[in-house]
Amino acid sequence: MKMPKDLEAAFNSQLTxxxxxxxxxxxxxxxxxxxxxxGMASWMRQQATEERTHAVMFLxxxxxxxGEATIGQVPAPTASFGSPLDAFESALVQEKAVTEAIHQLxxxxxxxxxxxxxxxxxxFITEQIEEEATVSAIADRLRLAEGQSGALFLxxxxxxxxxxx
Ligand code: FEO
Numbered sequence: 437m438k439m440p441k442d443l444e445a446a447f448n449s450q451l452t453x454x455x456x457x458x459x460x461x462x463x464x465x466x467x468x469x470x471x472x473x474x475g476m477a478s479w480m481r482q483q484a485t486e487e488r489t490h491a492v493m494f495l496x497x498x499x500x501x502x503g504e505a506t507i508g509q510v511p512a513p514t515a516s517f518g519s520p521l522d523a524f525e526s527a528l529v530q531e532k533a534v535t536e537a538i539h540q541l542x543x544x545x546x547x548x549x550x551x552x553x554x555x556x557x558x559x560f561i562t563e564q565i566e567e568e569a570t571v572s573a574i575a576d577r578l579r580l581a582e583g584q585s586g587a588l589f590l591x592x593x594x595x596x597x598x599x600x601x
Contacts, residue, residue, distance in 0.1 A: 437501075443548045444503040446541050451494040452508035458487035460513035460515055460530055464523050466515060473588075475596025476520060482598055483527075490560070497556055520588065521578040528571045536565040 439447070467479035498505040517523040537558045547552035574595070581587035 437552060439501050439503060439553065440450050440548050441465060443544055443550055444501075446544050447494060447498050447503070447553075448506050448508065449490055450537060450541055451498065451505060452486075453509060453534060454487050454491035454494060455507060456510045456513070457530055458484045458491060459510060461527065463489055463513040463515055464517070464527060464585045466532070470518070471520070473520060475594065477594035479595040479598050480523075497553075501552065515544075518557075519578075521575060521582070524571060524575040526577055527582060528568065528575055529593065531568045531571055535561075535568060536563060553589060 459483035461480050466476045466485060468474070468477035468480055495505040495507075514526060530541060540555045542554070542561065545557060567584065574591075577591055578588075581591060
């Protein structure tokens, strides 16, 4: 069953927001590379790939529902940061905004009685819990490592070992 047009527009906004997140992570990755923190750069690059996968999942879902997938305008991401902690905190702010947007989308699907959207969105609700927790834990560890370059390089090395997407 086709979803209502206003719900389709909200799904398209989420598609655009996931691409915005992908660009933002890619930009943070570039900043880490300029700081020679290549493990963190690699972690951010993988996160960018994951966000692009989310965007494609939204795009495919809209198409599968017989809708029109339309990518909106994606603003330029922040390109420079005061510290590694600042960069991860900025990622956390973004993840919280994505979580809120997905919750709004879920409420909109419920209001439209669009039952077919619910399981798809529930997957993203669960995913956001994990994403926020992961970024928040890294920010906490960076806070603990403040001023200790040995701890920073250890964390960089660990994050560079991230596998998968
Ligand atoms: Fe796709 Fe990190 O939100």
